Amino acid sequence: MTHGEGAQRQTSTYQGRFAPSPTGPLHAGSLVAALASWLDARAWNGGKGGRWLVRVEDVDAPRCIPGAAELILQQLATCGLIPDEPPVWQSARSALYQQALDQLIVQGHAYPCACSRKDIEDAHAAQGHGRARHAALPYPGTCRHGLRGRPARSWRFNATDFLKNQPLEPVDKAHTALFSIANDTVHWTDRRLGPQSQQVTRAVGDLVLRRADGLWAYQLAVVVDDAAQHITHVVRGEDLADNTPRQILLQQALGVATPRYLHTPLVCGANGEKLSKQNGAAALDLRDPLQALGEAAEVLGLPALSQQKSLPQALEMWVNAWARNYNRPP
Numbered sequence: 559m560t561h562g563e564g565a566q567r568q569t570s571t572y573q574g575r576f577a578p579s580p581t582g583p584l585h586a587g588s589l590v591a592a593l594a595s596w597l598d599a600r601a602w603n604g605g606k607g608g609r610w611l612v613r614v615e616d617v618d619a620p621r622c623i624p625g626a627a628e629l630i631l632q633q634l635a636t637c638g639l640i641p642d643e644p645p646v647w648q649s650a651r652s653a654l655y656q657q658a659l660d661q662l663i664v665q666g667h668a669y670p671c672a673c674s675r676k677d678i679e680d681a682h683a684a685q686g687h688g689r690a691r692h693a694a695l696p697y698p699g700t701c702r703h704g705l706r707g708r709p710a711r712s713w714r715f716n717a718t719d720f721l722k723n724q725p726l727e728p729v730d731k732a733h734t735a736l737f738s739i740a741n742d743t744v745h746w747t748d749r750r751l752g753p754q755s756q757q758v759t760r761a762v763g764d765l766v767l768r769r770a771d772g773l774w775a776y777q778l779a780v781v782v783d784d785a786a787q788h789i790t791h792v793v794r795g796e797d798l799a800d801n802t803p804r805q806i807l808l809q810q811a812l813g814v815a816t817p818r819y820l821h822t823p824l825v826c827g828a829n830g831e832k833l834s835k836q837n838g839a840a841a842l843d844l845r846d847p848l849q850a851l852g853e854a855a856e857v858l859g860l861p862a863l864s865q866q867k868s869l870p871q872a873l874e875m876w877v878n879a880w881a882r883n884y885n886r887p888p
């Protein structure tokens with residue numbers, strides 16, 4: 559893939575991003591991730607600070623709500639979280655994703671798949687595998703070695719064969735300790751959660767790159783954009799932690815660097831479930847942004863607002879606290 563975009567920024571030692579999906583306005587949970595990623599950038603290098611970008615992840619167009627992205631950007635601004643450059647929109651970046659898919663096809667790492675969801679369920683049933691409720695089924699590999707005359711619906715990454723032909727060395731030698739790959743398993747170290755691992759073939763199998771409906775898969779778009787934008791540090795909600803091994807594999811296949819990852823605590827609603835737009839989390843009440851930020855800061859284990867502070871003063875206090883907690887030299 560090319561790295562033309564942002565080439566002038568390659569000398570930056572820290573480039574972070576907040577990447578909301580415009581499926582609704584920010585809620586208390588997404589503000590935690592936004593604040594954490596902003597603080598991590600601002601606290602970098604003893605408070606000298608790195609760069610912080612916002613990327614609108616509107617690649618899953620049918621789930622996006624018109625106007626939600628603009629509202630999110632407005633909410634961030636109300637909280638004093640201002641990106642260092644204009645946001646990019648995934649819906650405008652299809653050519654980059656196509657280029658990456660073409661590269662994977664040429665390298666023999668991607669193949670067309672004819673399976674519907676029902677085909678995949680049937681293949682599992684035929685193998686006598688039960689299905690845990692709500693669990694996504696790993697792809698059984700039906701089309702890995704050919705379509706046998708069936709029409710292609712989607713494109714998949716051949717994680718199975720890719721993993722077989724490893725062990726892999728991290729592309730970025732300076733980050734050697736960040737991850738390793740052995741026996742079908744990706745091991746990686748999260749800055750907050752510590753050592754993590756996932757056997758990708760068992761958990762998800764060969765992942766989709768381009769969906770049957772023609773839309774780009776989230777994993778491909780994220781990996782391509784993080785590379786094109788030279789993202790060095792990803793700070794996002796813990797619900798995305800198990801995406802990391804798939805993204806590391808795609809980074810390896812595409813020959814791009816792996817960022818460092820930090821996954822933030824989730825916010826649970828009264829029912830004990832994680833707050834999300836899907837389970838009807840209320841939009842943030844930002845009539846008092848300091849109050850909302852104070853609650854997000856508490857989730858992150860940052861000091862409470864003990865006295866009357868302005869928004870900039872509060873943010874500065876949290877930047878300093880964050881620098882003590884997380885931004886020690888790697």
Ligand SMILES: [Zn+2]
Binds near residue numbers: 670671672
């Ligand atoms: Zn298939």
